[in-house]
Amino acid sequence: MKILFFTDTHIRGTTPKNRKDDLVDTLGKKFNEIVEISNSNNVDFVLHGGDLFDRPDVSISIVSKFVTILNKFKAPIYIISGNHDVYGHNPQTIHRTMLGLFNAMGIIHLIHEGEVVFLRKDDINVQLTGQPYIYSIDEKINISKYRVEKIDKKADFSIHMVHGMLLDRPFIKGIPYTLVDDIKDTKADITLAGHYHSGFGIIKSDDKYFVNPGSIIRITNSLKEIERIPQVVMITLKDDIKIELIPLKSALPGEEVLDRQEIENFIFKNERLTQFKQSVDSTANFQKLDINEILLNISLTEEVSDKVKQEALKRISLSQMKNTGDE
DSSP: OEEEEEOOOOBOSSOOTTBSSOHHHHHHHHHHHHHHHHHHTTOSEEEEOSOSBSSTTOOHHHHHHHHHHHTTOSSOEEEOOOTTTSSTTOGGGGGGSHHHHHHHTTSSEEOOTTOEEEEEETTEEEEEEEEOOOTTTTSGGGGGGGOOOOOOTTOSEEEEEEEEOEESSOOOTTSOOEEGGGGTTOOOSEEEEEEOTTOOEEEEETTEEEEEOOOSSOOSSOHHHHHOOOEEEEEEESSSEEEEEEEOTTOOOHHHHBOHHHHHHHHHHHHHHHHHHHHHHTTOOOOOOOHHHHHHHHHHOSSSOHHHHHHHHHHHHHHHHTTOOOO
16 A cells, blocks of 8 residues: 655745745645656555645635646545644634635545544555644643554554644744654554644654654745755555655755745844843733634633633634635
């Protein structure tokens, strides 16, 4: 059985300021190359790690372009939702999004939390599960979202997809993340991760694999992104597990795609902003109004009933859905 995995495609109709190219055109070339890789290698199943879209309400003109390409895949596509695919980091809003529409039309197969799917080819059975992004996925109380506890007896292999900040090493202080070392007791043979755009490649530990090839596009304001080559993952399952990374030939050298000056300007502004924040924090205690922090605080508050939490999250999601557009 052959399985192709890629993640964080962030389909959108505009080009970020730090890129020199036309992002829609670049994305189209990469998608077509991935289709060619899949079809020429007779891939049986295609997996996507989330953030198919850069926002839940991408314009119809852009969607039309990419649905035509997706329909070229000969193998069925299974996907989990990322934080950019839904409103308010809430998977329950999926029915209001373009990803939800794709699922309803049968263009892709959306895997919901707790759902178990079986992929079958000849005498090989693979148990496939997925964890979509949720607002508190990388809090310690949710580490079980990364783990698989039960494997069906008829499954020869188990694959778990998750859209969260799974990393191979500690990250920036103040940003929640989960380390591969923290979830090595998972029963899944392969854990496929998205969300962290730089990726960490392939990590093998005690016959278990943890994989994140990184986003197929480079939009992060980081000098490291200039050096990174976007890639996809080919998984071959037979008597054992074989996983390889395939660099995309359509990905131009970073210096030709990313505007180094814009990235350096961003880094400089970020450093100045950090310095300003530190000076403010040292003299006063201001309340933070970041929407993501509000979502996280609501979800973790023990004094508030689940019913009230759900209503609060629902209203924030609805508020985000108002007056939005792709252009």
